[in-house]
Amino acid sequence: MLTYIIRKSFMAVPILIGIATITFLLNFVFVPGDPVRIAMGNHGDPATIEMIREEMGLNDPLYIQYGRFVGNIFRGDLGISYTTRRPVFEMIMERLPATAMLAVSSMVIAILLGVTAGIISAIKPNSILDYLFMTGAMIGVSMPVYWLGLILIVIFAVNLNVLPVGGYGTFAHLVLPAIALGVRQAAHIARMTRSSMLEVIDKDYIKTARAKGLSEKVVVIKHALRNALIPVITVIGTQLGYLLGGTVLTEVTFSWPGVGRMAIDAVNRRDFPLIQGTVLFLAAIFIVVNLLVDLSYGVLDPRIRYD
Amino acid sequence: MSEKILEVNNLKTHFFINKGVVKAVDGVSFSINKGETLGIVGESGSGKSVTSSSVMRLIPTPPGKIVDGEILFKGENILNKSMDEFRKIRGNEIAMIFQEPMTSLNPVYTIGDQIAEAIQLHQGLDKKEALKKAVGMLEKVGIPAPEDRVHEHPHQLSGGMRQRVMIAMALSCNPELLIADEPTTALDVTIQAQILELMRELRDEFNTAIMLITHDLGVIAEVADKVAVMYGGRVVEQTDVKTLFKNPKHPYTAGLINSIPTLEGDSGRLEPIEGNVPDPFSFPEGCKFANRCPFATDECMTKEPQLEKAEKGHDVRCHRWENLDLKK
Numbered sequence: 152m153l154t155y156i157i158r159k160s161f162m163a164v165p166i167l168i169g170i171a172t173i174t175f176l177l178n179f180v181f182v183p184g185d186p187v188r189i190a191m192g193n194h195g196d197p198a199t200i201e202m203i204r205e206e207m208g209l210n211d212p213l214y215i216q217y218g219r220f221v222g223n224i225f226r227g228d229l230g231i232s233y234t235t236r237r238p239v240f241e242m243i244m245e246r247l248p249a250t251a252m253l254a255v256s257s258m259v260i261a262i263l264l265g266v267t268a269g270i271i272s273a274i275k276p277n278s279i280l281d282y283l284f285m286t287g288a289m290i291g292v293s294m295p296v297y298w299l300g301l302i303l304i305v306i307f308a309v310n311l312n313v314l315p316v317g318g319y320g321t322f323a324h325l326v327l328p329a330i331a332l333g334v335r336q337a338a339h340i341a342r343m344t345r346s347s348m349l350e351v352i353d354k355d356y357i358k359t360a361r362a363k364g365l366s367e368k369v370v371v372i373k374h375a376l377r378n379a380l381i382p383v384i385t386v387i388g389t390q391l392g393y394l395l396g397g398t399v400l401t402e403v404t405f406s407w408p409g410v411g412r413m414a415i416d417a418v419n420r421r422d423f424p425l426i427q428g429t430v431l432f433l434a435a436i437f438i439v440v441n442l443l444v445d446l447s448y449g450v451l452d453p454r455i456r457y458d
Numbered sequence: 459m460s461e462k463i464l465e466v467n468n469l470k471t472h473f474f475i476n477k478g479v480v481k482a483v484d485g486v487s488f489s490i491n492k493g494e495t496l497g498i499v500g501e502s503g504s505g506k507s508v509t510s511s512s513v514m515r516l517i518p519t520p521p522g523k524i525v526d527g528e529i530l531f532k533g534e535n536i537l538n539k540s541m542d543e544f545r546k547i548r549g550n551e552i553a554m555i556f557q558e559p560m561t562s563l564n565p566v567y568t569i570g571d572q573i574a575e576a577i578q579l580h581q582g583l584d585k586k587e588a589l590k591k592a593v594g595m596l597e598k599v600g601i602p603a604p605e606d607r608v609h610e611h612p613h614q615l616s617g618g619m620r621q622r623v624m625i626a627m628a629l630s631c632n633p634e635l636l637i638a639d640e641p642t643t644a645l646d647v648t649i650q651a652q653i654l655e656l657m658r659e660l661r662d663e664f665n666t667a668i669m670l671i672t673h674d675l676g677v678i679a680e681v682a683d684k685v686a687v688m689y690g691g692r693v694v695e696q697t698d699v700k701t702l703f704k705n706p707k708h709p710y711t712a713g714l715i716n717s718i719p720t721l722e723g724d725s726g727r728l729e730p731i732e733g734n735v736p737d738p739f740s741f742p743e744g745c746k747f748a749n750r751c752p753f754a755t756d757e758c759m760t761k762e763p764q765l766e767k768a769e770k771g772h773d774v775r776c777h778r779w780e781n782l783d784l785k786k
């Protein structure tokens with residue numbers, strides 16, 4: 152298992168270098184112009200600008216800039232932001248708790264809501280509750296996150312005035328963004344849990360469990376659910392990319408001061424190092440969470456061996 | 459008189475599906491005495507599994523429903539009990555093992571946990587004591603190195619070993635009745651013989667009554683005391699094992715006996731019954747076996763025979779049993 156983690160981590164290195172290369176090159180394709188001039192506006196005198204360019208190594212040949220960029224990444228140095236003049240890594244770390252809080256609470260909502268709805272639907276298929284949940288889930292998977300976010304804002308913040316429009320700090324601030332981000336995941340999880348439970352509940356070992364005299368509750372929760380969750384994990388895994396993108400959109404919609412919003416701000420301000428840093432960082436997070444998803448299979452299913 | 463542990467009277471279990479009503483079990487009666495082994499034999503689709511699932515109250519509802527009859531366990535009708543009451547009997551006084559050892563154990567729990575679960579539930583032992591008892595049971599069913607095996611998962615065991623685990627689990631609470639639905643069908647021949655031998659040994663040790671379901675008369679000959687032959691959701695003949703093989707009175711039973719391959723391999727005598735069990739929607743109006751029976755008459759096509767007492771302890775459901783000589 153440990154060797155598996157180490158091997159997977161090593162496999163992540165070329166992926167990260169690839170992403171670093173792409174972000175490095177993309178800057179030249181999509182953000183033409185002199186970054187220092189953009190950052191300083193039009194009122195820097197040419198001598199100062201030249202000094203900053205020299206200081207930042209922007210006058211060096213491209214391959215030297217690239218080599219330095221990649222080398223620094225592995226030292227945890229993501230460069231200095233053009234706009235704030237602070238280390239990018241530090242800025243990301245500052246924003247990380249907000250993003251983590253949003254992502255984790257939305258995931259908790261998604262799992263609690265999705266798994267519960269899926270179980271109820273599966274043990275009483277074609278009941279009113281089943282139709283209700285599955286219709287909800289169908290709407291949920293097809294609803295864009297920013298759209299849902301705006302609707303939630305209109306209903307709960309503007310019309311009912313019970314929750315803040317956006318911002319950060321209290322539990323009340325967290326409610327709407329976490330729901331906006333969690334609903335789509337919940338919908339996916341609910342659908343997968345339902346179909347997976349329906350399949351598992353017909354298995355022979357469920358009959359064995361009933362034949363032992365166990366109560367339906369134990370049969371469903373202990374014997375069926377753990378097996379049914381294995382494919383649900385896959386769904387969560389395939390939705391990770393979406394979760395990442397959704398986090399960025401949600402942060403923007405709700406003025407949530409996370410890494411995602413910082414990335415968008417960086418794009419607007421053409422803050423190269425900050426763009427590169429946040430993209431790389433999000434990619435690294437994606438890889439780590441993917442690995443965690445991978446490992447959670449082993450926790451649920453003893454047939455899986457990591458070797 | 460020996461004491462009746464299970465008595466099934468006029469059991470009717472039907473399935474209500476879109477196409478209509480499947481009368482999978484339609485008026486079945488039999489009884490099992492303490493420590494006795496009743497074999498229930500018949501081709502696939504004759505209602506054996508539905509009968510055994512009915513006794514365990516494991517019929518999926520909907521679409522299935524026990525529409526009539528009673529199932530007396532130690533004199534009490536289990537169908538009148540609430541599910542909560544019956545759960546105290548299920549897995550405890552009545553236990554069951556199934557046909558597919560490969561899929562009957564939960565893949566995500568260790569076999570020790572799965573055996574201990576029943577012991578904890580019914581005998582009130584704590585987890586540690588229950589696991590210790592589970593090791594003892596594994597030893598009893600002939601699993602080598604039980605202290606290690608108890609921590610293994612089902613996928614680490616062969617089919618034969620898994621069926622032994624199922625037997626250990628079923629017997630862990632000392633049931634008075636064991637229902638075994640085709641316990642050896644999925645296993646290869648040598649393993650089959652071992653499992654049957656094991657069941658015989660344990661039956662003698664624990665004095666457990668067994669309801670043994672099989673489509674294989676050879677298995678019946680090995681272990682059963684009494685036999686009920688089922689066809690089309692009914693019992694068509696019922697008697698003790700010796701009489702059944704020596705003096706079968708129903709043409710279907712005779713057909714089954716003739717289709718047992720013998721060790722000598724005199725394949726000339728091997729005559730499988732022609733045709734298949736018709737699907738439950740196209741059974742003949744009269745005797746359900748009429749479309750396959752070599753002795754069928756016009757009466758058989760229109761009038762359904764009743765289960766009659768041919769001799770003491772020998773019932774048969776055939777219009778013509780008195781006129782047929784089916785002895786070999």
Ligand SMILES: Nc1ncnc2c1ncn2[C@@H]1O[C@H](COP(=O)(O)OP(=O)(O)O)[C@@H](O)[C@H]1O
Nearest residue numbers: 473480482501502503504505506507508509738
């Ligand atoms: N869940 C079900 N729904 C509909 N029909 C069923 C169901 N279970 C069993 N049956 C029908 O009941 C009949 C008897 O089945 P079964 O008892 O399994 O036969 P066997 O003697 O092979 O064990 C078959 O015709 C089968 O199609």
Ligand code: SF4
Nearest residue numbers: 745748751758776777
């Ligand atoms: S009743 Fe008629 S058809 Fe049915 S088994 Fe007897 S002889 Fe054959």
Ligand SMILES: [Mg+2]
Nearest residue numbers: 506507508640
């Ligand atoms: Mg069967």
